[in-house]
Amino acid sequence: MSAEQSGSSTAVETPASGVMERFSYDDRIVRQFILATLVWGFVALLLGVFIASQLADWRLNFGISWLTFGRMRPLHTNAAVFAFAGNGIFAGIYYSMQRLLKTRMYSDLLSKIHFWGWQAIIVSAAITLPLGFTIGKEYAELEWPISIAITVIWVVFAVNFFQTIFKRRERHIYVAIWFYIATVITVALLHIINTIQVPVSLWKSYPIYAGVQDALVQWWYGHNAVAFVLTTPFLGLMYYFLPKAAEKPVYSYRLSIIHFWSLVFIYIWAGPHHLLYTALPDWAQTLGMVFSIMLWAPSWGGMINGLLTLRGAWHRVRTEPILKFFVAGLTFYGMATFEGPLLSIKSVSGIAHYTDWIIAHVHGGTLGWNGFIIFAMVYWMVPRLWKTELYSVRLANVHFWTGFLGTLVYIISMWVAGITQGLMWRAVDGTGRLVYPDFLETVLKIVPLYYVRAIGGGLYLVGFVIMLYNIYKTVRSAPADLKDDVVSAPRLTRNTIENLGKTPHRMLEGLPVVFSVLTLVAVGVGTMIEIVPTFLAADYVEANPLLKPYTGLQLHGRDLYVREGCYLCHSQMIRPIPSETLRYGEYSRAQESMYDRPFQWGSKRTGPDLARVGGKYPDLWHYRHMMDPREVSPGSIMPAYPWMYRDKTDFAIIQKKLKVMKSLGVPYTEVEVRFAEQQAREEAKLIADQLVAQGAPKGTEEKEIIALIAYLQRMGQDFKKGLIQ
Amino acid sequence: MSKSDDNDPNRKKSTQDSLESQPHHLAGHTYDGIDELDNALPRWWINLFYITIVFSLGYFSYYVMGDGPTLVREWEIDRGEQEIAQLSKPAGLKSVTEDELKLVLKDSTRKLAGQAIYQSKCISCHGAHGEGGIGPNLTDDHWIHGGKMTNLVKMVTVGVLDKGMPPWGTILKQNEIHSVVAYVKSLRGTHPAGAKAPQGDLVEQ
Incomplete structure (x- = not known):
């Protein structure tokens, strides 16, 4: 074994030939990951139904800071993507890679560290996100200590993963392993580059990128989190579990290559399609759009290879829930990957961006594709792993139909909501006026x-609970002794x-290090071409000496805006579209x-854009609005923020914040830093004082709401004052 | 698994059903019992891929390297058309006289329409009965920007940006503004509860 482990990177292994070896697979770690998947899946779905209900009825925010939508939504997305899908991916990878490579995992200890480390990260996310500790970038919210922990645990996983490949007993790596390799490499790249932060305190940090740069890096990350967490590993899992469940050969090796x-x-190029019509340079937007369109066929390649693998097994789909989940999952994948390129066309994005159409799109993918593939996998693995x-x-079939119906109700309602609102925003009458000038009117229209x-989400959750019961009963019937089977190869x-193979690609499959390097090159090209030019930001954002950075109070208020997750419902990016x-x-x-560190352009307008909100309303308006939005905006569905009227501003930290900003190149003077608090x-x-003059109560100067108002009133002022052309 | 593969009667059937040439199992491509076939790429799929690539090359060449308009340029063109549309509607620019507005004040239907607009747009700052709040009291005889109805029409149309009064001219039609001004004028001397202290100059009427 040790000789194999120390084998060179080109997998030159022991010279002995044909020696049979007996070994066992580590199935215990797979069982653990499956249970974690089920626990966190329940949490993620419950949170989803909860925040969906908050949008339907604002009273469900309860006026409690840590239960408010802005703090719960990051928890929902993180739980769904990294806890539910994450653990599901690990379960499937640990199960399939050992068998595909005919070897036990390299190190049981590393597997255990990976498992418990990942769960600890999830628990820490579940504590810190409701407390408002957030970086403020979607799907990358976890503050710097947790972010570092993610890197460490991912490296542990990667070492275990690659070492397992090196000690394999199968000469060539199967297509599932290719997709796993792409996942392990690219997720590391994405996570590390996107979350380089400079700490201010234990739970507050600023990104090294600002504004347009930060936006580009974030959506390069965000889009590829979808690609390399929710797509490539799932395609890999599909390539293992679908032929297994269907007992059919894979349709086309060529197609898989x-x-x-x-x-x-x-995939890696397509990130800027999240930023169409924004202040991102036009060429980057166009690249994002055309690469998204070219992504259509490659995405469908996976779907058709899966569906065609089922040839000859279709009659079994009628009776077997596992195959049903695969067929529906692949179909939802096909729908979502057609919808994605469609939404990336500039003019379609013009209507759909910031609306619930995007919410429909992502849930078609997550509920329909990721969820269903995980369910299929769990139903397939659990009886085998628990030897029962x-x-x-029947219950699994009920789960399928409940989940399927729930997904349809979810995405159809959000399609209708998104298109309705998108068209209402754009409606201009013959006299050149907005038909629905009141933003609120366009919100109230879609509240039903x-x-x-x-x-819809509730139905999906009910289906999931049925699965939990089914799995619980299954596991209860397992024999007491779950010893790992001994196999030999x-x-x-x-x-x-001779033995590497005839075609170049076949040879490559026997050389996993070369394969991995080529994968890194494949994802590296798009990354370099898109991101590097904007690092040379001077070309795109000219230095403007007229622009003063935020005052200390405004900056602190901005951090409160980030803390409360305002960016999850309000954009700060007015697009060059006439109606807008x-x-x-x-x-x-x-x-x-x-x-702006982080940038807060946002991705959804449940409320109106705020880029130019500064000066639009008097301070007193904001003061009343944040206390109870309905007082000044009847019918509003926005939560109230009463704690900001109780909690005191941490004036002492402001100096530290300015120092960090100054170190990042923001032009604060020495005097401004020294007297920041004062x-x-x-x-x-x-x-x-001005608020008191307008009729607000006295004694608010130390409260957080004042800092927030300072920030809100600054927004867009530079432009209004003509400092920017 | 490989055992069940070999024994599966359906596989033979599917192979026979297949319209394509007999797909063969690739020798040596067996992983944990999973075999691989090497069917040709579906023609429509590869064509789809080519079409998207050709389209993308063309699109990128035109919009980035060629003369294609930028998004901002397209916006400028669209906005220009919008402005022409606004200018071509003289209703939007017609000035109104005090006497004409007094007629509106006597028209109860118009006043009701004005009340509805007031309820949806104005009460958040001026109170449900014009008593004032964030904005000034509208029921007394004090006015900051002049007490004539024509003054009010102008003020509502262009707004008072410094104080947070939005320019309603971009949102409401002119006759709607006339209606709401008439309604506001009809609130004079109603002395609602919680009225804000007078602001501005006393206007003799």
Whole structure:
């Protein structure tokens, strides 16, 4: 074994040939990951139904800070993507890779560290996100200590993963392993590059990127989190579990080669389609759009290879829930990967962006594809791992139909909501006026659909609970002794030209290190071409000496805006679309967010855009609005923020914040940094005094709401004052 | 698994059903019992891929390397058309006289329409009965920007940006603004509860 482990990177292994070796698979770790998948899946779905209900009825925010939508939504997305799907992926990878490579995992200890480390990260996310500790970038919210822990645990996983490949007893790596390799490499790349932060305190940090740069890096990350967490590993899992469950050969080896390489090469470029019509340079937007369109066929390659593998097994789909989940899952994948390129067309994005259409799109993928593949996998693995029979096939069928119906209700209601609202925003009458100038009117129109969506999500959750019961009963019937089976396979002989294979790709499959390096190159090209030019930001965001950075109080208020997750419902990016500039004013310029760390352009407008909200309303309006939005905006569905009127501003930290910002190149003077606290207190006093004059109660100067108002009133002012052209 | 593969009667059937040439199991491509076939790439699929690539090359060449308009340029063109549309509707620009507005004040239907607009747009700052709040009291005889109805029409149309009064001219039609101004004028002297202290100059009427 040790000789194998120390084998060179080209997998030249022991010279002995044909020696049979007996070994066992580590199935215990797979069982653990499956149980974690089920626990966190329940949490993620419950949170989803909860926040969906909050959008239907704002009272479900309860006026409690840590239960408010802005804090719960990041928890929902993190739980769904990294806890539910994450653990599901690990379960499937640990199960399949050992068998596909005919070897036990390299190290049981590393597997255990990976498992418990990952669960600890999830628990820490579940504690810190409701407390408002967040980086403020979607799907990358976890603050720097947890972010570092993710890196460490991922490296542990990667070492265990690659070492297992090196000690394999199968000369060539199967297509599932290719997809796992792409996942392990790219997720590390994405996570590390996107979350380089400079700490201010234990639970507060600023990104090294600002504004347009931060936006590009974030959506390069965000889009590829979808690609390399929710797509490539699932395609890999599909390539193992689908032929297993269908007991059919994979349809086309050729197709798997073409769609693997085209997928990993093209996916990485497509991130800017999240930023169409924004202040991102036009060329980057166009690249994002065209690569998204070219992604259509490679994505469908996986779907058709899966569906065609079922040839001759279709009659079994009628009776077997596992195959039903696969067929529906692949179909939802096909729908979502057609919808994705469609939404990336600029003019379609113009209607769909910021609306619930995008919510429909992502849930078609997560509920329909990721969820269903995990369910299929769990139903297939559990009886085998617990050496028993599934408790009830009937209940699994009920689960399928409940989940299927729930997914349809969810995505159809959100399609309707998104298109309705998108068209209402754009409606302009013959006199050149907005038909629905009141943003609120466009919200109230779709609130009934928010109820429908919550019902859809609720159905999906009911299906999941049925599965939990089914699995519980199955596991209860397992024998007490779950010893790992002993299997045997011949030791791998040294690679030679003859045994590596005839075609270049076949040879590559015997050389996993070369394969991995090529994968890194494939994802590296798009990364470099898109991200590096914007690092040379001077070309795109000209330095403007007229622009002053945020005052200390405004900066602190901005951090409160981030803490409360305002960006999850409000954008700060006015697009150059006539109806939009009519509603919000001139389109946003790149310079306007040059000091924004993190950028807060947002991705959804449950409420109106705020890029130019500064000066639009008096301070007193904001003061009343944040206390109870319905007082000044009847019918509003926004939560109230009463704690901001109780909690005191941490004036002491402001100096530290300015210091960190200054170290990142923000032009604060020495004096501004030295007297940061004093200046912030004076500014707060001024605002509080003016509020009193307008009729607000006295003694608010030390409260957080004052800092938030300072920030809100600053937004868009540089442009309004003509400092930006 | 490989055992069940070999014994599966359906596989033979499916192979016979297949319209394509007999797909063969690739020798040596067996992983944990999973075999691989080597069917040709579906023609429609590969064509789809080519079409998207050709489209993308063309699109990128035109919009990035060629003369294609930028998104901002397209916006400028669209906005220009919008402005022409606004200008071509003289209703939006017609000035109104005090006497015409007094007629609106006597028209109960128009006043009701004005009340509805007031309820949806104005009460958040001026109170449900014009008593004032974030904005000034509208029921007394004090006015900051002049007490004539024509003054009010102008003020509502262009707004008072410094104080947070939005320019309603981009949102409401002119006759709607006239209606709401008439309604506001009809609130004079109603002395609602919680009325805000007078602001601005006393206007003799």
